[in-house]
Amino acid sequence: MEQSITGRHLTEDELLRLALPGLAEPEAVPPHVLQCGECGRGLEKWKAALRELAAEDEAALARRTADEWRSREVATLAAIRRSGAPGARRRRVAWGLGLAASLLLAALVATVRPWEDGAPDLAEVAALSGQDRADDALLRDVAVLARGEDAGGLWNSLAPVPGEPPVPEEENL
Amino acid sequence: MIPKETDAQVDEALLIRQVRGGQTEAFEYFVRQYQRKITRVAYRLLRDAGEADCAAQESFLRAYQNLDDFREGSTFETWLTRICINWCKDRLKRRRIVVYLHQAPAAPDEESGPRDPASLAPHPGPTPERRALSREIRESLRRAIETLSPRQRSVFVLKHFEELSIPEIAELTGIDTGTVKSHLFRAAHKIRERLREFREGA
Numbered sequence: 341m342e343q344s345i346t347g348r349h350l351t352e353d354e355l356l357r358l359a360l361p362g363l364a365e366p367e368a369v370p371p372h373v374l375q376c377g378e379c380g381r382g383l384e385k386w387k388a389a390l391r392e393l394a395a396e397d398e399a400a401l402a403r404r405t406a407d408e409w410r411s412r413e414v415a416t417l418a419a420i421r422r423s424g425a426p427g428a429r430r431r432r433v434a435w436g437l438g439l440a441a442s443l444l445l446a447a448l449v450a451t452v453r454p455w456e457d458g459a460p461d462l463a464e465v466a467a468l469s470g471q472d473r474a475d476d477a478l479l480r481d482v483a484v485l486a487r488g489e490d491a492g493g494l495w496n497s498l499a500p501v502p503g504e505p506p507v508p509e510e511e512n513l
Numbered sequence: 514m515i516p517k518e519t520d521a522q523v524d525e526a527l528l529i530r531q532v533r534g535g536q537t538e539a540f541e542y543f544v545r546q547y548q549r550k551i552t553r554v555a556y557r558l559l560r561d562a563g564e565a566d567c568a569a570q571e572s573f574l575r576a577y578q579n580l581d582d583f584r585e586g587s588t589f590e591t592w593l594t595r596i597c598i599n600w601c602k603d604r605l606k607r608r609r610i611v612v613y614l615h616q617a618p619a620a621p622d623e624e625s626g627p628r629d630p631a632s633l634a635p636h637p638g639p640t641p642e643r644r645a646l647s648r649e650i651r652e653s654l655r656r657a658i659e660t661l662s663p664r665q666r667s668v669f670v671l672k673h674f675e676e677l678s679i680p681e682i683a684e685l686t687g688i689d690t691g692t693v694k695s696h697l698f699r700a701a702h703k704i705r706e707r708l709r710e711f712r713e714g715a
Contacts (some may be wrong), residue, residue, distance in 0.1 A: 412548060415570065417540075423577065
């Protein structure tokens, strides 16, 4: 009956499009909706749902008393006072980052020790006497062994007992 | 002396200069003036009173700590609202990650799932049945809004619930008006899609 007023009934999607326009400005309501009670109610249903959702949000906070709001303001102000002067947190963060960077650099330097690369200082060694050079070489060998950098032989091989014939390598394994 | 929030013609720029100059108690005016409004904006985005309070407090704290960044061409209220919206968007992002990690999407069921809105056409007269049906429509709309991305949700809520203009939303969210329109368009489209899915799934 209403169908004969002007055009057809709007689908649910079309009604929703009118109630929830994707554009900044609402679309013009078709004449049919203005004349047709069913479509008008359908559109109003969605518009009302939006309005009521917004009102629910208002109501949730409107129930708070003045004292409740006051206590939240006090809590916010207390948090602000605890944080110190404006920018204090940012300065603390900057200090913390600077300190962390310094510590990281110090740790890197202590670990890598670029001035102790293990290579012998040839000029220094050349100035030593023969005995001192022998001692120096011995101390370097000891240092290499102590660091476990001895590349020759098995790491767990034992020195042979004096006077005994050397054990074949297969038996050691 | 700290002006009261009811005082007319409070010079907020002067108060900000005072806070920057060390009179930190002058900041109290801003808390008293804007706590409710900021909490309301946060509540609209987060829909959780506890989180909204947290958002408001954190927004004031950030504003106070970063007061040197405030440019006097803008209003404090706009700047504070922008801080709050950004906080809420971060919160929503985290919530989505948590939901993604801990929940499988629940299939709508007969008990709690949304009903076909077409079958919920209001009947004349405010009967209890009609109120219940309109509550279900609201619920399906709310669920559809909750599926929006944090940015789409912010833009949608500011437009349809806070009833702000596109330039106002652009200023608050820090994005240009074209992008606001684009988010708004996508948000509306997505909501319609979700509602259609709810109808078809019912």
